[in-house]
Amino acid sequence: MSLTEETFQTSRSDLVSNADVVDFWQLLKPRVMSLVVFTGLVGMVLAPGTLHPVLAAVALLCIAVGAGASGALNMWYDADIDAVMRRTARRPVPAGRVLPGEALAFGLSLSAFSVAILGIAVNWLAAGLLAFTIFFYVAVYTMWLKRWTAQNIVIGGAAGALPPVIGWASVTGGVSLEPLVLFMIIFLWTPPHFWALALFRREDYARAGVPMMPNIAGDASTRNQIVLYAIAIAPVAIAPWFFGFAGPVYGIVSALLSLEFIRRAVKLRSLGDADNYRAAKSLFGFSILYLFLLFAVLLVEALAVRIVGA
Amino acid sequence: MADELIRLTDEEQKRRRRRSVALGLILAGLVLLFYLVTIIKLGPGVVDRPL
Numbered sequence: 001m002s003l004t005e006e007t008f009q010t011s012r013s014d015l016v017s018n019a020d021v022v023d024f025w026q027l028l029k030p031r032v033m034s035l036v037v038f039t040g041l042v043g044m045v046l047a048p049g050t051l052h053p054v055l056a057a058v059a060l061l062c063i064a065v066g067a068g069a070s071g072a073l074n075m076w077y078d079a080d081i082d083a084v085m086r087r088t089a090r091r092p093v094p095a096g097r098v099l100p101g102e103a104l105a106f107g108l109s110l111s112a113f114s115v116a117i118l119g120i121a122v123n124w125l126a127a128g129l130l131a132f133t134i135f136f137y138v139a140v141y142t143m144w145l146k147r148w149t150a151q152n153i154v155i156g157g158a159a160g161a162l163p164p165v166i167g168w169a170s171v172t173g174g175v176s177l178e179p180l181v182l183f184m185i186i187f188l189w190t191p192p193h194f195w196a197l198a199l200f201r202r203e204d205y206a207r208a209g210v211p212m213m214p215n216i217a218g219d220a221s222t223r224n225q226i227v228l229y230a231i232a233i234a235p236v237a238i239a240p241w242f243f244g245f246a247g248p249v250y251g252i253v254s255a256l257l258s259l260e261f262i263r264r265a266v267k268l269r270s271l272g273d274a275d276n277y278r279a280a281k282s283l284f285g286f287s288i289l290y291l292f293l294l295f296a297v298l299l300v301e302a303l304a305v306r307i308v309g310a
Numbered sequence: 311m312a313d314e315l316i317r318l319t320d321e322e323q324k325r326r327r328r329r330s331v332a333l334g335l336i337l338a339g340l341v342l343l344f345y346l347v348t349i350i351k352l353g354p355g356v357v358d359r360p361l
Contacts, residue, residue, distance in 0.1 A: 016316060016322055018325065020325045054347070054350055055347070
């Protein structure tokens with residue numbers, strides 16, 4: 001009797017979706033998506049040339065949906081890890097609101113649609129870059145690097161760094177030095193950003209068995225590496241002004257922000273284990289502001305130049 | 311045989327309806343998107359084609 005009931009219960013939960021629309025929205029990782037759209041937009045605005053406003057909007061939509069599809073596929077594959085981490089346990093798949101198969105189908109459909117529409121409506125280089133980004137995030141980062149090496153987010157960061165390159169390619173049909181500099185800014189920003197998070201979410205990652213840097217190399221080594229990356233990103237952050245595709249305002253702002261980033265990283269290092277939690281959390285918050293402000297100033301300057309030049 | 315049918319609860323029916331409405335809106339959006347892209351890509355050429 002109990003066996004029969006259990007069989008029925010299992011098959012019912014497999015057959016009846018309990019998902020609400022908001023659950024599918026959460027599968028897209030909207031907060032990550034907003035940063036991707038923003039950096040993609042900056043790549044488009046900085047690019048020389050013009051793109052019809054509707055096609056530009058379509059390109060941004062495709063970049064957003066492609067990023068969301070990556071998030072959905074990541075949540076499908078990582079449901080076992082997400083379930084044991086406090087930060088992610090309430091995500092739709094581990095919480096049981098969305099079936100794994102639903103998340104997989106949702107992610108694959110959105111991937112195919114976003115790449116195909118970007119290719120048809122805009123150009124196939126941008127579409128190819130979007131397809132590569134999704135592949136890199138899902139297959140290389142999520143399925144391979146994340147559970148295998150402490151360098152997971154160092155290499156995996158390439159996926160998150162590609163949106164400005166896609167934005168640039170959407171307008172120009174090519175790739176040049178400028179979008180590669182933008183790529184490098186995000187690429188070098190990713191490790192200190194995620195390691196700051198990993199410092200104050202250490203137990204979460206340990207429970208899930210994800211080899212983040214603090215769990216493998218220890219907190220002290222992680223803090224040292226955060227300082228090194230904060231120093232390494234400074235010249236790259238100033239490079240848009242140096243290469244002439246950003247103005248003096250960006251030059252000054254990026255220099256000041258980079259100095260503050262280094263100062264906070266050094267402070268985190270000097271604190272050692274004392275008050276590590278709060279300092280790491282504060283650095284994590286600042287790293288988001290840092291990247292946002294760099295790209296916001298790039299955007300405002302580029303728009304101002306266009307308006308004055310028009 | 312009738313016992314084997316799965317009956318949705320009120321909440322499940324509401325959620326299914328909301329999913330259907332969302333899917334319908336997305337499909338309508340795609341129709342509009344394809345229409346706009348076609349007009350923009352072809353421009354005046356949309357009416358200038360061999361019959």
